[in-house]
Ligand SMILES: Nc1ncnc2c1ncn2[C@@H]1O[C@H](COP(=O)(O)OP(=O)(O)O)[C@@H](O)[C@H]1O
């Protein structure tokens with residue numbers, strides 16, 4: 266039994282308290298199918314989120330059986346299913362894969378038979394079995410809604426909340442979905458609350474709740490709706506609502522409430538007596554008030570462990586990656602073409618650096634001329650080598666931002682939904698780190714080896730490759746953090762691109778910065794540390810050539826290592842904070 270007592274949800278707007286849900290009281294028994302209707306913007310979604318615990322109620326109390334949700338904590342993830350307005354499935358996956366991933370993330374299965382059984386059962390229940398191998402992107406609107414439902418049903422929730430699952434559908438699909446929801450409420454005493462804007466097929470519901478500006482205007486049997494609002498057709502209810510202020514509707518509802526509630530109860534008894542509605546005995550006991558405090562359901566599925574969720578997410582991520590041809594092509598193009606770009610410039614860097622001692626001249630004028638020419642060579646080779654290292658560093662930074670800027674922000678609503686369903690933020694973040702680490706290692710080492718093949722790195726190659734890897738990892742990490750903190754993928758991409766764009770001018774490798782600015786910016790510029798670390802890895806002679814052309818001071822390799830390590834650590838901590846933070850629209 267779900268009960269709301271005077272529940273409100275208030276926001277502050279221009280210093281004023283604005284109630285979006287206002288003193289809503291209602292009682293929903295087990296096995297009940299209720300519609301929440303009302304004009305657009307009246308607070309239906311907000312009420313649903315308040316029930317789900319996504320909006321903390323500002324006043325009032327919610328009860329689930331005998332449990333006070335306001336005091337004793339929210340629903341456990343398996344008790345509740347919430348089908349939001351947006352799609353919660355990934356387009357490149359098939360129906361079967363989507364349901365499988367949802368099951369693996371939410372339910373601890375003892376073996377594959379149990380897993381398969383659960384998947385088959387929900388596919389059957391939602392009528393998706395015949396199209397289980399179809400990709401989500403080719404599904405019709407109605408099929409997508411069914412999939413959304415199926416993904417929530419995997420944990421067999423006792424309370425199912427649906428937000429506009431019929432909106433935008435053709436009348437036939439709409440009817441089929443409402444019928445499906447009706448049937449789902451007839452199983453194991455499950456409560457189904459369905460938010461809808463549409464006033465069609467209301468006869469299939471056990472009760473209709475009419476919301477108006479966040480307040481209850483009516484809650485009773487569907488056949489009483491037109492009578493209560495003194496209209497001839499349900500379609501006239503909304504225009505009728507607009508004829509008087511919400512507060513007036515609310516007041517008059519308070520007066521009539523009891524008699525309509527009685528009708529709902531009577532209908533229910535009739536359904537139970539006729540055998541049309543089966544409510545498990547323990548639930549009937551709770552309703553009659555003689556059961557002790559409701560204990561957690563012993564049959565409720567347990568959540569899978571960290572590693573299980575991690576493995577599910579990681580394999581799903583790779584699958585999505587390989588299904589998206591565009592992404593694979595872009596990734597391959599970047600990995601192959603960026604090193605080629607660098608090698609085009611590597612010709613000059615392989616030039617010989619002569620020493621003064623190599624030059625033997627008796628004539629002083631010729632000696633000076635020769636020295637100048639040596640210095641010229643040295644400057645040419647030095648600046649070419651420095652430039653090539655910086656070019657590699659910047660390209661790897663760019664790859665880093667391309668790797669992760671959209672990684673979390675692009676799928677935030679789905680992630681929030683999965684987190685609500687019991688996904689651990691640590692497992693989510695770990696799966697992202699593992700996936701990105703593979704890209705980072707592939708990109709950085711290939712860049713280092715490829716460029717080295719066409720013009721040997723004149724120093725310690727391992728150290729150089731290590732710094733390239735670190736700068737890519739640091740940029741990927743920082744952009745992952747940005748992705749987890751920003752509200753949209755567009756914001757995250759833009760910020761990440763700016764961040765890479767500023768690396769080159771602020772690194773000091775091209776132009777030295779004024780000292781006071783440099784001291785302030787340097788700690789944050791990953792490109793500087795990777796460049797400086799790589800320059801320090803050069804052979805003495807080449808190193809001297811580079812030093813002769815740069816105005817910027819170099820840092821010891823250990824400092825570069827610590828700085829990049831610190832960037833990665835800070836990025837991971839920020840990403841962790843970002844994924845923990847709730848971010849529903
Ligand atoms: N977190 C929020 N902050 C400010 N306004 C909000 C918030 N959530 C919802 N609203 C506003 O509250 C009203 C009700 O929204 P909603 O519940 O989504 O309506 P419905 O689902 O009935 O169309 C809308 O005007 C919406 O803009």
Ligand SMILES: [Mg+2]
Nearest residue numbers: 309310311429
């Ligand atoms: Mg809504």
